[in-house]
Amino acid sequence: MTGDGSYERDRTYIKTRITADGQDGCPVEPGRYRLIIARACPWANRSAIVRRLMGLEGALSMGIAGPLHDERSWAFHLDPGGRDPVLGIEWLREAFLLRAPGCPSGITVPTIVDIPTGRVVTNDFERITLDLESQWAAHQRDGAPDLCPERWRDEIEDVADKVYRDVNDGVYQCGFAGGQQAYDEAYRRLWERLDWLEERLAGRRHLVGDTITEADVRLFPTLVRFDAVYHGRFTCNRQKLTEIPALWAYARDLFQTPGFGDTINFAQIKAHYYVVPHDINPTGTIPRGPDTRGWLSPHGREELGGNPFGDGTPPGPPPPSERVPPLGSTTVDV
Template sequence: MTGDGSYERDRTYITTRITADGQDGYPVEPGRYRLVIARACPWANRSAIVRRLMGLEGVLSMGIAGPLHDERSWVFHLDPGGRDPVLGIERLQEAFLLRDPGYPSGITVPAIVDIPTGRVVTNDFERITLDLGSEWAAHQRDGAPDLYPERRRDEIDDVAGKVYRDVNDGVYQCGFAGDQEAYDTAYRRLWERLDWLEERLTDRRYLVGDTVTEADVRLFPTLVRFDAVYHGHFKCNRQKLAELPALWAYARDLFQTPGFGDTIDFAQIKAHYYVVHHQINPTGIVPRGPDPRGWLSPHGREELGGRPFGDGTPPGPPPPPERVPPLGSSPTNASPVTASPITAGRRHR
């Protein structure tokens, strides 16, 4: 929190990279690393999507932290015995402290851990997705899409930068604002950008070009959480996403695209925000709605043309251990979140 009441994200990350040439000491090697995410976290959601789209499940395993944590760390409270089955740790914090016993910043997801040493390699969420799409090329599936085509990188960077500042981080600036003026400023910027996106997506299927790119991967995790969390919990309540025709259809189009909706667990998303953010929701009551079945309704975006994977192909289904509960017929998409004494935290993601 800054002196004027506005929320400022800690952008200090471990920026070591895993590269094809191993220039930072960590070469790409199948089976050596473990990507740790939380289904609840939008920043981690990006890496889960790209890993799926690239077909890297067989070479980069994935650990899934539960939605509940405290100020110390994300924990593996959904795994048997409360430990990640590959890393053998209870808290992601353990991997950070092995890397740096005095690690001073937040324990964040996504993070990639070196399995042999148990040390975190990186938690630089922006770089992780770009490197999964490029440095891991030798191990990607046949038909993996190009999410960051060179000819469109300037436009992707421009759009993604605006989306990050005003939307991805903008909802947090609303939710964690410390006074009315800071909230009002963040709210105005958020809705100005959402209006801009609504207009941009009225006559184009994707944010940049006619295929899914890194820009879409970065916007989707915020949109999919908007009505369930940000609209009410973070006071971003001018309108619901479902009341914005182009953005709602665009978000449903992506949700129904393999690699996107099959990474989403609404029960874990809501459990995290409404239970962990005790300062915003001190009762810890998790709302039953909204009904998620609308995400499966027809979107009609095919009429705008475009091909989600360009010259590539859709990914196959996720491995059974990584499948999320189907939306089914339950209006709450209820999936059990194991009870845990870990109920309140201060590391805002």
């Protein structure tokens, strides 16, 4: 928190990279690493989406922390015995302590852990997706899309930066503002950017170019959580996503695209935001709404042209162990 009450995200991450040649830290090796996510977390959601789109399930295993945590960090409370079945740990903190005793950086997801040593390699969420797209190319599925085409790269970076500053992080700046002025400023930036996105997407199917890119991957996790948690919980309440025509249709288009909606567990998302932190909602009551079945309604975005996967193909279904509950399920996994 800054002096004027504005929320400022701690971006101190462990930045070791996993690269094809290993010269920037660690080498790409199928089966050596484990990606740890939480279905609740939008930053981790990015990594889960890219791993699916690239077809890396066989090369990079994935552990899923539950939606609840306390000062000890994310926990594997949904796994049998409360431990990750591969790493054997109860708390993600354990892997951080092996890498950096004292944990000077935040304990966040997504995190990639080196299985043989049990140590964190990186929790740099922005770099993780970019490296899964590029450095893991030898192990990607046939038909994996190019999420950062060279001809659009500068525009992708520009749009993604705007989305991060004003939308991805903007909802947190609203929700965690320490005063009225800080909240008002964050709210203004958020809605100016959402209005900009609405206008941009009114006549085009994707944010940049005519295929899904890294920019779409970055916007989707915030949009899919908007009505369920950010509109009310974070007081981003000028409008619901369902009341913004182009953005709502765009979000449904992505949700219905393999690799996006099949990473979303609304029950875990709401469980996290309404139970953690406990002091804001001491009863721990989790709302039943909104009705999520609208995510499968027709979106009509095909008329705008473009091909979501370009010259590539959609990924197949997720592994049985990674499948999420169907829409409309009221089960809350906590």
